[in-house]
Amino acid sequence: MACLQCTSVIDENEQYYATDDMGPEIISVIERYLGHLVDGNEVMCSQCFGIIMQERRAHSIPEGAERQYIAETIAPREIPEGGLICFACWVHTRRTIQQQGIIAAPAVMNMNACVWCRRSLAQTRSHSIPEGPERTIITQTIYPREIPPGGLVCYACWVAARRNVEHATRVEDNRQGPSNLHQDSMCAWCRMSLHRRRTHVASGPVRDEVAARIYPNELPEHALLCSNCWTRAHENIEMEQEVVQFDIQPPSASITLDGFTHTTQTSTHCFVPACNNVERNRVPEYLRRIILKSEKIFVTENARVCNEHKCLYNWEFLDQHQFSNTFTKNEIESMLKLSIQDNEINQLDFNNMSSIDEGLFKFWTGITKDNFINILNVISPALTCKNQKIALGIYLVKARTGDSHERIASLFHLTKSSITRLLRVAKEALLRYFSNGPRDTSKRNYYSALRHIFKSKVILRSRFLGIGFQREISKFEEMC
């Protein structure tokens, strides 16, 4: 086996390149370098291959559409005097320009192509770009390019710009309203909708990281991130911090934690921002542990909570508020103690109910242990599984939280299949004993267990329950 170029013998253990494995672009580069065609079963030593690629991959950048495209692509960098690009990039540039149908001179190109997507406007509906929020959106999106005088966009891009404006308007309205379910907001980084997705507020170093990534677009003050982008931002920050020396000590007794925040120390009102309720109960430890675990927010020992928020399950809305991320020594010690206790106490084992804190039990199931036992005694004959308590517990947690099977499976250390099966068993048992009439799955029988309760009472109670059960309650309301 000899090298195609230097004819030296190549050991099979050495690095070499076979022409069979090369693409047509690489083959053409080699053929032009050698001055003759290359057959299929040739090989080349790594040294010769490197020399050819090093010498031949450079391509000049003449004036024209290619140069303009390259300048736009590498902006804000500029093409240096006598700058070169590799052959692969040159081929890529030519192909892209040909696909977009903008081979003509730049002045003509801007008039015949969409300013945004740069596709030809020859066979499609175009739209002017009047002054207004849509023009601002387009300007930000195509930066560093600029909208030329008389520039047009295709109608699809115009509708996209208009929808972006509508999105931004709705998000602003929701932010000013009483509730924000992220139905119309979008991730500040990837622009994906946040509806039914876990969201995070871009704050601290994460905010700086995202702001740098989306530059020149401006990061809004209350920008939200999807979970993926939030994780990605954290990973980027951690990668950057790996090169930083760790022997930098905090200048004082306080320390700033990037991933954690804490509530205020005051005990004069509920720790939930903007809460005007007058009750000032101590925050139960199980609640402090849950908020610390799920939201990375440390509720201080002196904090107080009102009756309304004491019964709350979903604390994701706390992401909307800016808490301090500067911790004192005592606060860190208290948070560590809370975290250690979490590992020791926070076990949700329905087979060993005595190990579960009464408050924690009611937090997850919505009922007391006595009520749980009463229900279990009634439906026990119909529970066709060995883990009857777990089956009923899982059903109640599912009804209260509305969490996905995957999350509940993680909570109970079971598989999704097991959760599905146990839920079905518990549901059938409850249907059998708490549904009037013949056993079927029609809505009328399914909800007849609630008929002994006044509708107003059900609705009032539903305010303290999770989204999943509220969904069931809304169905019940439709039937009344």
Added chain:
DNA sequence: TTGGATGGGGAGCTGATTCA
């Protein structure tokens, strides 16, 4: 009993089309 594959339903997003 578990884990993976698969398919269906709901919801939202996006580009194309139609109509006034």
Added chain:
DNA sequence: TGAATCAGCTCCCCATCCAA
């Protein structure tokens, strides 16, 4: 040119099946 509508696509969740 704006508004409404439609179809295709993606994402998420769940139920079911099947092999190990």
